[in-house]
Each structure stands twice: as C-alpha cells, then as structure tokens.
Amino acid sequence: MAEAGNGNNRDERRSNDEGGQRRGSKGREQSRGRRQANGSDRGDRKGGYRGSKGKGRGKGGRPGQGNRVRHDRSNPYREGFREERMAQKEREPDLPQDLEITDLDPSVLQDLKVLSKDNADRVAKHMLMATDLLEDDPKLALDHARAAKNRAGRVGVVRETAGVVAYRAGEWKEALSELRAARRISGGPGLLAVMADAERGLGRPEKALELGRSPEAKELDEAGKIELAIVLAGARHDLGQHDSALATLQRLNPSLDSQGFEQMRLSYAYADALLATGKRDEARSWFEHVAKVDTDGLTDAAERAKELG
Incomplete structure (x- = not known):
C-alpha cells in the first residue's frame, strides 16, 4: 500500500488495495492484494473452479440449450466464440522473454493448474506484468490483466486480479464486474471494500453502504x-453525513494506543472524520498519534496536525 489516505480522496483510496499476486523472490516482493486480508484465500472458498465443460454454469451451460447459450458471451459453445477468442489472443500485449512464473504466489500457481500447461504459463506471465506495471502504466497493466482473464475466465484469482487492476486504473464498472465474477467462482466475502469503493467511484455511495450491510461483511x-469501514465512512462523507461517518469508524474502537498499519489507517480516517464534524482539537490529537506510528512517512498526518496546531 502506498499511503493511508483520506477516505474522500479516490486517488489515495486507489493506492490502498494492491492488485499484486507476486511472491517476494529476487527482491521484488509484492503483495497478494487483499486475498488473505479479506478472508478470501483458498481456505475460505466455498466453490472454486468447476471445470471447463459447462459444470456449474446452470442452465444454458451446454450445447442445445437455445438462445441462452448463444447470447452468453462467456459460453464456449456460443456461435462465434472461438473466432472472438482467437482475435483477443492476437491483440494481447507482448510479454518479455525473461519472466519467471515462480515469482507468483504458490497458491496462485496452484489455481492455474486447471489450465493446460502452455496456457497457464501465458496467464501467469500476464498476471506478473499486470502487477509490475500497475504503478507506472495502469492502462497497460489492465491490458495484461484482461489478456489473463480472456485466457482463464473461469479461474477465480484471475478474475480477482483483473478486478483489482481495473479498480486501480479507475475503471470502476469493469472492476465491479470482475470482482463479482470472482466471488461467484470462489465464494467468500472477496474484496468487499474494493467493490464498495468502486461503487463510490461510480457516484453510488448508497450502493457502497448496501455492501456494508451484506452478510458477507x-x-x-x-x-x-x-x-x-474506512470506505463506508467515505461513502457517508460523500452523502454529507459526517456524524454517521464518525460513528461508522467508532464501531471499530480506534485507540490512541494502537499500533500497526491497519490501525494507523483507521486512526487517520477517524481523525479526518473528527475534523469533518468540527472537532479540531480531537482531530489534531489523532493526527499526532498517526504521525508517531507512521515511521515510514506513508501519510501526511504530521503536516495535518501542524496545520491544526
């Protein structure tokens, strides 16, 4: 994560959720995103990959099922599917020759074993490129994520990665679509905060709040x-409900004795909510607390505390 930003700033919020699935080898450690932090890792999955011959697709998943098959664009039996898929592969961005797929997290590589060896190798490399390019060239990163999705659209972690990369690139609608697909495939709560924040990006804070009330939360x-909670507080701010934003964060019991990155982010958002409700002195105390915990200078808490001094 790049910084613990204000819940109202989408550029900062976009930096709070990593799309990387890389393992920390060769000094290039990158996070696996929120797969583990949000409880959506393999141990929590209820579904998972259901094979490549129509299982788990419900009605219309096999030949001879009428218009439903023809109009389902993800259905391999749909007329024109093969031609479209070949055209997509021809448009794929180039891959460097020196990529090592062992840089991917082992659990991701395990998920890709449902694919043919050559296809799994290509998908893994596109996922690596999506991760490496995310900060410097999010558009090209998204092209790689889309290429991986086109080759492995029934693998949950591939759809999840595509969703996070789309989110970081500001493609809110695409991010929601991909993350919803990942949840259908893999089960569990998934990247609920990212989905809620994408709803905010689309100007739908009420939808974000609905996700916060879902059973998966x-x-x-x-x-x-x-x-x-940070995203939901931001949604309340979007609606001008600053007291409710403060109450949302208070339910997480922020403490001036807290330590650690996640608690630091909570404290920063809480300070921001206090300021939005006019409690300047309290806000300054919380910004000062964040500044003490933030030894790496990931936030602007010290500057904000000084401004309130």
Whole structure:
C-alpha cells in the first residue's frame, strides 16, 4: 500500500488495495492484494473452479440449450466464440522473454493448474506484468490483466486480479464486474471494500453502504473490516453525513494506543472524520498519534496536525 489516505480522496483510496499476486523472490516482493486480508484465500472458498465443460454454469451451460447459450458471451459453445477468442489472443500485449512464473504466489500457481500447461504459463506471465506495471502504466497493466482473464475466465484469482487492476486504473464498472465474477467462482466475502469503493467511484455511495450491510461483511477478518469501514465512512462523507461517518469508524474502537498499519489507517480516517464534524482539537490529537506510528512517512498526518496546531 502506498499511503493511508483520506477516505474522500479516490486517488489515495486507489493506492490502498494492491492488485499484486507476486511472491517476494529476487527482491521484488509484492503483495497478494487483499486475498488473505479479506478472508478470501483458498481456505475460505466455498466453490472454486468447476471445470471447463459447462459444470456449474446452470442452465444454458451446454450445447442445445437455445438462445441462452448463444447470447452468453462467456459460453464456449456460443456461435462465434472461438473466432472472438482467437482475435483477443492476437491483440494481447507482448510479454518479455525473461519472466519467471515462480515469482507468483504458490497458491496462485496452484489455481492455474486447471489450465493446460502452455496456457497457464501465458496467464501467469500476464498476471506478473499486470502487477509490475500497475504503478507506472495502469492502462497497460489492465491490458495484461484482461489478456489473463480472456485466457482463464473461469479461474477465480484471475478474475480477482483483473478486478483489482481495473479498480486501480479507475475503471470502476469493469472492476465491479470482475470482482463479482470472482466471488461467484470462489465464494467468500472477496474484496468487499474494493467493490464498495468502486461503487463510490461510480457516484453510488448508497450502493457502497448496501455492501456494508451484506452478510458477507460479517465474514471479514479484522483488517478487512477496517478497510471496509474506512470506505463506508467515505461513502457517508460523500452523502454529507459526517456524524454517521464518525460513528461508522467508532464501531471499530480506534485507540490512541494502537499500533500497526491497519490501525494507523483507521486512526487517520477517524481523525479526518473528527475534523469533518468540527472537532479540531480531537482531530489534531489523532493526527499526532498517526504521525508517531507512521515511521515510514506513508501519510501526511504530521503536516495535518501542524496545520491544526
């Protein structure tokens, strides 16, 4: 994560959710995103990959099922599907020759084993490129993520990565579509905070709040609940409901004795909410607390505390 930003700033919020799935080898450690933090890792999955011959697709998943098959664009039996897929592959961005797929997290590589060896290798490399380019060239990163999705659209972690990369690139609608697909495939709460924030990006804070009331929100671990609460507080700010934003964060019991990155982010958002409700002195105390915890200078808490001094 790049910084613990204000819940109202989408550029800062976009930096709070990593799309990387890389393992920390060769000094290039990158996060696996929120797969573990939000409780959506393999151990929590209820579904998973259901094969490549129509299982799990419900009605219309096999030949001879009428218009439903023809109009389902993801259905391999649809007329023109093969031609479209070949055209997509021809438009794929180039891949460097020196990519090592062992840089991917082992659990991701395990998920890709449902594919043919050559296809799994290409998908893995596109996922690596999507991760590496995310900060410097989010558009090209998204092209790689889309290429991986086109080759492995029934693998949950591939759809999840595509969703996070789309989110970081500001493609809110696409991010929601991909993350919803990942949840259908893999089960669990998924990247609920990212989905809620994408709803905010689309100007739909009410939809973000609905996600916060969903049953899946109760399945999140502590880090996931903090991340979601920060987004929900931002949605309340979007609606001008600053007192409600403060109350949303208070439910997580922020403490001036807290330590750690997630708690630091919670404290920053809480300070911001206090300021929005006119409680300047309290806000300054919380910004000062964040500044003490933030030894790496990830936030502007010290400057904000000084401004209120």
